[in-house]
Amino acid sequence: MKIVVIGGTGLIGSKTVANLRQGRHEVVAASPHTGVNTITGRGLKEAVSGAQMVIDLSNSPSLEDEPALEFFETSGHNLFAAEAAAGVRHHVALSIVNDDRNPEIGYYRAKVAQERLIENSGIPYTIIRSTQFLEFLGGIADVSADGNIVDFARPVPAHRGGRRCCHRRRRGTRGAAKRHP
Numbered sequence: 001m002k003i004v005v006i007g008g009t010g011l012i013g014s015k016t017v018a019n020l021r022q023g024r025h026e027v028v029a030a031s032p033h034t035g036v037n038t039i040t041g042r043g044l045k046e047a048v049s050g051a052q053m054v055i056d057l058s059n060s061p062s063l064e065d066e067p068a069l070e071f072f073e074t075s076g077h078n079l080f081a082a083e084a085a086a087g088v089r090h091h092v093a094l095s096i097v098n099d100d101r102n103p104e105i106g107y108y109r110a111k112v113a114q115e116r117l118i119e120n121s122g123i124p125y126t127i128i129r130s131t132q133f134l135e136f137l138g139g140i141a142d143v144s145a146d147g148n149i150v151d152f153a154r155p156v157p158a159h160r161g162g163r164r165c166c167h168r169r170r171r172g173t174r175g176a177a178k179r180h181p
Contacts, residue, residue: 002026004048006079007057009033012094016055031058038075041082048086054079056093065106072110076117083123091125093118099129 003020007013008029020027028047030036036043038058048054056079060071083091095115099108118125 001053002028002051003053003055004028004030004051005055005057006030006036006038007059010057010059013057016057038079039071041078044078044082045085048082048088051083051086051088053090053092054083054088056091060107060110063107065109068107068110069113072114073117076114076121080117080121080123083121088123091118091121091123093125093127095127095129097129097131 003025005013005017005020005027008017008027009031013029013031017027017029028034028036028051030043030047034043036047038044058075060068062068062071080091093114095111096108099111099115102108103112115127118127
């Protein structure tokens with residue numbers, strides 16, 4: 001099976017790509033570093049050509065409200081146009097637990113907008129909502145502190161996120177994921 005991992009050279013993407021390759025899949029690690037840009041569309045059509053599945057692990061380069069929203073909307077529109085043209089059969093995306101319950105956080109609003117694009121794309125999908133990754137704790141603490149108090153959900157290691165994306169591909173959807181047949 002050909003699987004394209006958008007953000008395939010990043011923290012979670014590189015781990016997902018490694019896990020999928022162990023399963024002997026044809027895997028494309030798609031990112032600007034490999035010539036695939038979901039914002040400009042450069043290399044996107046070629047990357048998804050012949051793919052049965054796309055796993056979107058991309059992330060906005062900015063956590064600020066408007067730039068994050070623009071990233072997810074532009075990237076999503078370009079990605080779904082390319083996926084539809086290529087006949088991709090399933091789209092998997094990584095999102096955040098409770099993103100829809102925190103409308104005061106602009107980045108979370110952008111993730112909710114991304115989820116809505118996925119739901120309205122017409123392509124069967126799975127959305128995996130994960131807690132934050134241990135590797136991001138420093139940055140989360142920096143922006144989440146209220147005086148001497150920092151609230152954290154239970155973070156997971158990034159390698160688990162990569163495995164979780166592969167597991168959903170192999171076994172279907174359970175738990176905190178949203179799925180469209």
